[in-house]
Amino acid sequence: MFSWILFSEHNAHNAAADTVHAAADTLAHAAANGEHGGDENLFTRLLHHIYDSRELELPWGHVELPHFHLFGLDLSLTKHVVFLWLAAVILIVTLSIVARKNTKNRVPKGLGNLVEVFVLFVRDEIVVPNMGKAGLKYLPYLLTNFFFILVMNLLGLIPYGASATGNVSVTAGLAIIAFFMIQISAIRAQGFGHYLAHLTGGVHWALWPIMIPIEVLGLFTKPFALCIRLFANMTGGHIVILALIGLIFVFKSLMVAPVSVTFALGIYMLELFVAFLQAYIFTMLTSLFMGLGMPAESHGHEH
Amino acid sequence: MNEEKKFGELMQTAAPYMTLGIQIAAAVVLFLFIGKYADKAFGTKPWLMVTGIMLGFTGGMIHFFREVIELSKKEEDERRKKN
Numbered sequence: 001m002f003s004w005i006l007f008s009e010h011n012a013h014n015a016a017a018d019t020v021h022a023a024a025d026t027l028a029h030a031a032a033n034g035e036h037g038g039d040e041n042l043f044t045r046l047l048h049h050i051y052d053s054r055e056l057e058l059p060w061g062h063v064e065l066p067h068f069h070l071f072g073l074d075l076s077l078t079k080h081v082v083f084l085w086l087a088a089v090i091l092i093v094t095l096s097i098v099a100r101k102n103t104k105n106r107v108p109k110g111l112g113n114l115v116e117v118f119v120l121f122v123r124d125e126i127v128v129p130n131m132g133k134a135g136l137k138y139l140p141y142l143l144t145n146f147f148f149i150l151v152m153n154l155l156g157l158i159p160y161g162a163s164a165t166g167n168v169s170v171t172a173g174l175a176i177i178a179f180f181m182i183q184i185s186a187i188r189a190q191g192f193g194h195y196l197a198h199l200t201g202g203v204h205w206a207l208w209p210i211m212i213p214i215e216v217l218g219l220f221t222k223p224f225a226l227c228i229r230l231f232a233n234m235t236g237g238h239i240v241i242l243a244l245i246g247l248i249f250v251f252k253s254l255m256v257a258p259v260s261v262t263f264a265l266g267i268y269m270l271e272l273f274v275a276f277l278q279a280y281i282f283t284m285l286t287s288l289f290m291g292l293g294m295p296a297e298s299h300g301h302e303h
Numbered sequence: 304m305n306e307e308k309k310f311g312e313l314m315q316t317a318a319p320y321m322t323l324g325i326q327i328a329a330a331v332v333l334f335l336f337i338g339k340y341a342d343k344a345f346g347t348k349p350w351l352m353v354t355g356i357m358l359g360f361t362g363g364m365i366h367f368f369r370e371v372i373e374l375s376k377k378e379e380d381e382r383r384k385k386n
Contacts, residue, residue, distance in 0.1 A: 047343050129311070203365065210361065211365065211366065212361075213334075214330045214333070221322050222322050225321065225326075226366075284311070284315070288315060288319070292319065
């Protein structure tokens with residue numbers, strides 16, 4: 001139970017390093033845009049809430065985050081880094097409490113019960129159908145993935161919050177970890193020789209110069225799709241909500257407010273669903289891709 | 304065939320096909336760039352790039368069909384196992 005809690009911390013640090021890189025990029029971009037002239041339209045204001053920034057928005061104003069420079073790299077804290085760490089801390093604290101409680105009472109109640117529902121769901125509906133019993137040793141990783149992404153997604157839905165998954169570097173970090181997990185599980189299940197043989201695509205040797213690059217490319221397209229899917233889904237939802245609220249200010253009329261607030265509330269509900277759905281899909285696809293690399297015999301298809 | 308599938312099961316069936324489209328495009332683009340660099344190296348301006356596009360498309364198609372045949376075979380096996 002504890003291993004995956006620790007794993008989540010590890011996970012967070014890896015992704016955090018990536019975020020910082022991108023944050024610097026985004027900020028440079030924003031600065032460049034700002035210099036062009038002060039045309040502050042709705043869209044630039046809207047993007048201000050989507051992009052990573054160096055200050056936190058709190059109910060009583062803006063708080064500047066501390067700056068760090070290490071080995072010539074700009075490792076300053078940014079909004080997304082803060083929320084990424086917050087997600088990790090929330091998970092470490094709540095899950096260690098839940099783990100301790102659940103080992104004590106045989107019938108979990110309250111929060112322990114809620115967490116157990118998700119854990120059992122990931123185990124019985126995602127890991128076992130996709131990877132069989134052999135996949136259970138990767139369960140800690142997939143559980144970490146699921147809870148970490150879920151909490152990051154949900155943090156974006158609270159007021160003054162931001163979702164770290166709305167930053168392409170965070171999702172890229174998660175996808176890079178997924179990439180290594182997919183390769184490692186395939187190599188462990190098939191053996192290195194068989195793994196390499198699979199890369200030739202099983203075609204005539206004359207076609208190898210064409211097929212090997214394409215098969216190698218195929219290894220990267222799957223995590224890439226994972227990365228973009230999560231990022232786009234989270235960013236898209238936020239943009240739609242902000243744009244709907246922004247309509248009030250575009251029309252400069254309170255008559256629009258009931259309509260746009262109703263629609264924004266509807267999209268918010270959808271976002272709530274999408275937060276769970278995307279965590280599920282990321283975990284499901286990772287386990288599916290890991291399962292594809294495992295020999296078919298080991299799959300337990302007990303429907 | 305008309306049995307109602309759960310969302311999860313549907314996703315599991317559909318997911319392997321989802322990256323197939325990107326794969327063809329990526330193959331063409333990869334070989335396009337290889338051809339372009341080769342052109343620059345040998346000074347044969349458009350021809351290696353055109354060849355690269357063709358090779359990439361051929362490879363992408365071969366990969367696509369092999370994958371689809373393999374996946375549909377796997378699905379057939381599973382269906383037979385179930386009945």
